[in-house]
Amino acid sequence: MSARHLFAAGVHDFGLGRLGATTGALLGLAGLVLAGLALARPAGRLGSVNPSLVARAAMVAGLIGMALGGLVAATADGGLGTGNGLGGSYVAMLVGLIATALGRLVLTRSRRTG
Structure with missing residues (x-):
């Protein structure tokens, strides 16, 4: 059995x-x-x-990353390994959440010192 038959989508397929x-x-x-x-x-x-300003940019980038990840997760037709980007959407939401939280932390610290 070839590797092509093990997964629903090929490794090099990029939808x-x-x-x-x-x-x-x-x-x-x-x-x-x-x-x-x-x-x-x-x-x-x-x-x-x-x-x-840097903190706000980090928060905006994180929020957009989370939104894109959520959109892909909501519209994915199949599960993990089907080539719909579901695994990547989970990563995008997690990394976006961390970026947003760290941006908020920086913003809070800069307001305290300023």
Whole structure:
């Protein structure tokens, strides 16, 4: 039995579900990186960029990533392994949630110090 018969979708098949889930996960990851950079550096170390602006950008990226992941999960026709991007949508929602929470933490800290 070949590997092609083990899964409903091929490894190299890339449909709209996988594209949406990947985009959501990448947006969530971008928000996570922004929030992590803003959290790791003191308020004046980001150069001329306002930390609250970076935190808001991280929150927006995280929220959009969660929304895309939720949309893909809601519209997926099959379960995991069917090529509809369901697994990636779960990752996008989780990473987006973490990015949003860290962005909120940075925003709260920047308001306290400012």
